[in-house]
Amino acid sequence: MQLPHNPSARQDAHWWPWIAALLIAALFAGIGLRDPWPADEPRFAQVAREMVESGQWLFPTRGGEFYPDKPPVFMWLIALFYQLTGQLKIAFLLPSALAGLGTLWLVFDLGRRLWGENVARSAVLVLAFTPQFLLQAKAAQIDAVACFWITLGCYGLVRHFLLGPAWGWYAASWVAMALGIVTKGVGFLPALMLIPLAIWRRPVTASGQQVWCMRTWWGPTLMLGTLALWLVPMWVAVERIQSPELLAYRDNILLRQTAERYANAWHHIKPWHYYLSTALPSMWFPLVVLFLLQIRSIRKLWPSSVALRVLLSWVALVLLFFSISPGKREVYILPALPMSALALAYVWEQAPEKGRRTASLLLRGALAVVGLLLMLLAAMALFAPDRLHHRADDYADAIAALAPGLLILGLALSSIVWLLRKRALFEQLALASLLTWLFISFWLWPSLNTHRTPRAVMQELEQSLAPEAEVGMLEFKEQFLLFASRPLVHFSYLAPLPQQEWNAWRWIRSAPNRVLLLPDNLALQCFDLTKKRVLGEAHRRNWVLLDASAARESCGRAVDRVPYRYVPVKKDILLSN
Structure with missing residues (x-):
C-alpha cells in the first residue's frame, strides 16, 4: 500500500544513495583494524580457528575442550570466512557485518512492499541511528546473525499472510527459524507472529486465495527437517563414540543451554521490568522516545492497519517472552528491533507535522548537546x-x-x-x-x-622462557590462545578453580621445564604466589608466571582430569599489529 506523499518529509531521492552508501561503509569500516576483544569475540574467533586447524566442524572446541554453550552456525560462518580470507582478523567480523546488511535489505524491502519507499527509507534510517543495531552488526557476537535469521522469518510470514499468498516465502521463513535456532536457541521467535496473524488475518484474501490451510502445517515440518541436518549427525556421532565428554556436550547444548537457561537462569539475573526500565531506554534511544511521542498517532492508525497491529503485537510478545525469564541481557531484545523500526517509520510518515515538531526539537537539541x-x-x-x-x-x-x-x-x-x-x-x-x-x-x-588484547603479555612470556618450556594456564581466557605462539595447556574452562588448581599442581610437578600463567589475584592453596614472576597487565589483571618451585609440598585432592593441550597451527593473527 503506497502512502500519500508527505511534503514535510524532505527525504529527496537524490540524498538516499549517499546515505545508503555511507551506511554500508560504516557497517564494514574498521574490519582488519582490530583484534577480537573480550568478552565474547575471542571465544568465537578461537573456536572457528580450531575448526579450520583441525578440520573437525561438527563439535566446536575451545582449546581442545568441547564448547557447549552455543550452537555452531555462527562459528561455522567465521571459520568459512577464515578459510576464504586466510586472515582471522578480517574473518571474525564479517558474519555480523553481512548479517546487518541483510537485515537492512529485508527491512527496506518489506517496508517498500507494505507502505512505499518513504517508509522503507525511514525504517533503514531508524536502524542506522538506533545504537544497538550497529553496535551488534560491528561486533563478533552471535546476536546480529541471529537477528538476521529472525528478521528473515518475520519477512517470510508477512510476505505470505499480509502480501500473499507466497508459499515460497512462507517456507523460507521456517527454514530461517531453524537456522536461527542452530545459531542461537531463540530462532523460533517469528512463530510468535502467528498469534496476531491468526487474530487479524482471515484465511482467505480479498481475491479468494487461501493463506491459512492444511499446507500451513508444512512450515513446522520444514523447520524440524532443517534442524535435523545438524541434530541427527551430531546425535549419531555422540551415540557412536559414547565418550563422557561428548555425552556431556550433547546434554548441555540441547537441555541446559536452552530450556534450563531460560526457565532457571544462573547469571544476568534482572527484575521483570529490566527491558522496559533499563535496556530499551539505553539501547533503543531515541527510538523509544519517538514511540512515546507518537502514541496518539499509533492509536489513530491502529484500527486501520493490520500490518501495524501485527508488527507491534509481535514486538510486545518478544519483550514479554524475554521478560518472563529471570536471566536478561540487552542483546536478547535485538531481534525485535527491525520490526520496531519498520512500525515506527510507518507511524512517523503518517504523523501530522504538529505531532512531529516536538520530537524534532527535542532530538535535535539532544544532538547539539552531545556534540558540545x-x-x-x-x-x-x-x-x-x-x-x-x-x-x-x-x-x-x-x-x-x-x-x-x-x-x-x-x-x-x-x-x-x-x-x-x-x-x-x-x-x-x-x-x-x-x-x-x-x-x-x-x-x-x-x-x-x-x-584490549594480551599481546604484550604473551610477547613478554616468549622472551622470558626457553623454547622447550611448557606453559599451562589457570582460569585461561580464549584471547591468550589467540596470541600464543607455542602450545598451551589448560585444565578445563568448565572446571571450578580448586579442581583446576589440583590438576595444575599435579601437572607442573610431573615434568621439568613447566610453568603456569595465571592472574595474580587468585586465592590459591597449592602454590606460593610470592614466588611469582610478573609479566605485565592485560584486561585489568596482572599476569604472572609460576614455576615448579612455587608448588607446595601437598595439595588438597580434587577430581583428576587430563589436561587439554592446544597447539596453535595458524598464526596469522600474530603477524598483524
Whole structure:
C-alpha cells in the first residue's frame, strides 16, 4: 500500500544513495583494524580457528575442550570466512557485518512492499541511528546473525499472510527459524507472529486465495527437517563414540543451554521490568522516545492497519517472552528491533507535522548537546588530561590520541544540527550516528586495540622462557590462545578453580621445564604466589608466571582430569599489529 506523499518529509531521492552508501561503509569500516576483544569475540574467533586447524566442524572446541554453550552456525560462518580470507582478523567480523546488511535489505524491502519507499527509507534510517543495531552488526557476537535469521522469518510470514499468498516465502521463513535456532536457541521467535496473524488475518484474501490451510502445517515440518541436518549427525556421532565428554556436550547444548537457561537462569539475573526500565531506554534511544511521542498517532492508525497491529503485537510478545525469564541481557531484545523500526517509520510518515515538531526539537537539541559534550571532552583531554586519567587509568595514553578525533566529531555533530536543519530529522540522526561509527571504526578501535588484547603479555612470556618450556594456564581466557605462539595447556574452562588448581599442581610437578600463567589475584592453596614472576597487565589483571618451585609440598585432592593441550597451527593473527 503506497502512502500519500508527505511534503514535510524532505527525504529527496537524490540524498538516499549517499546515505545508503555511507551506511554500508560504516557497517564494514574498521574490519582488519582490530583484534577480537573480550568478552565474547575471542571465544568465537578461537573456536572457528580450531575448526579450520583441525578440520573437525561438527563439535566446536575451545582449546581442545568441547564448547557447549552455543550452537555452531555462527562459528561455522567465521571459520568459512577464515578459510576464504586466510586472515582471522578480517574473518571474525564479517558474519555480523553481512548479517546487518541483510537485515537492512529485508527491512527496506518489506517496508517498500507494505507502505512505499518513504517508509522503507525511514525504517533503514531508524536502524542506522538506533545504537544497538550497529553496535551488534560491528561486533563478533552471535546476536546480529541471529537477528538476521529472525528478521528473515518475520519477512517470510508477512510476505505470505499480509502480501500473499507466497508459499515460497512462507517456507523460507521456517527454514530461517531453524537456522536461527542452530545459531542461537531463540530462532523460533517469528512463530510468535502467528498469534496476531491468526487474530487479524482471515484465511482467505480479498481475491479468494487461501493463506491459512492444511499446507500451513508444512512450515513446522520444514523447520524440524532443517534442524535435523545438524541434530541427527551430531546425535549419531555422540551415540557412536559414547565418550563422557561428548555425552556431556550433547546434554548441555540441547537441555541446559536452552530450556534450563531460560526457565532457571544462573547469571544476568534482572527484575521483570529490566527491558522496559533499563535496556530499551539505553539501547533503543531515541527510538523509544519517538514511540512515546507518537502514541496518539499509533492509536489513530491502529484500527486501520493490520500490518501495524501485527508488527507491534509481535514486538510486545518478544519483550514479554524475554521478560518472563529471570536471566536478561540487552542483546536478547535485538531481534525485535527491525520490526520496531519498520512500525515506527510507518507511524512517523503518517504523523501530522504538529505531532512531529516536538520530537524534532527535542532530538535535535539532544544532538547539539552531545556534540558540545564531545568538544568539551576533547578540550579536557588536550588541556587537562589529569582529570580524565583517574577515571580511565588503563587507557591514559589513548586519551590524548583520541582528543583530535573527538573534537572533529563534536564539531561535525553540532554542524549537522545547523547546516542540515531543513533536512528530515531521521536523516540528521542517521548521519550523526554513521559519522560516529566511522570515528569509532577508524580512530577509536586502532587506538584502544593494544589495551584490549594480551599481546604484550604473551610477547613478554616468549622472551622470558626457553623454547622447550611448557606453559599451562589457570582460569585461561580464549584471547591468550589467540596470541600464543607455542602450545598451551589448560585444565578445563568448565572446571571450578580448586579442581583446576589440583590438576595444575599435579601437572607442573610431573615434568621439568613447566610453568603456569595465571592472574595474580587468585586465592590459591597449592602454590606460593610470592614466588611469582610478573609479566605485565592485560584486561585489568596482572599476569604472572609460576614455576615448579612455587608448588607446595601437598595439595588438597580434587577430581583428576587430563589436561587439554592446544597447539596453535595458524598464526596469522600474530603477524598483524
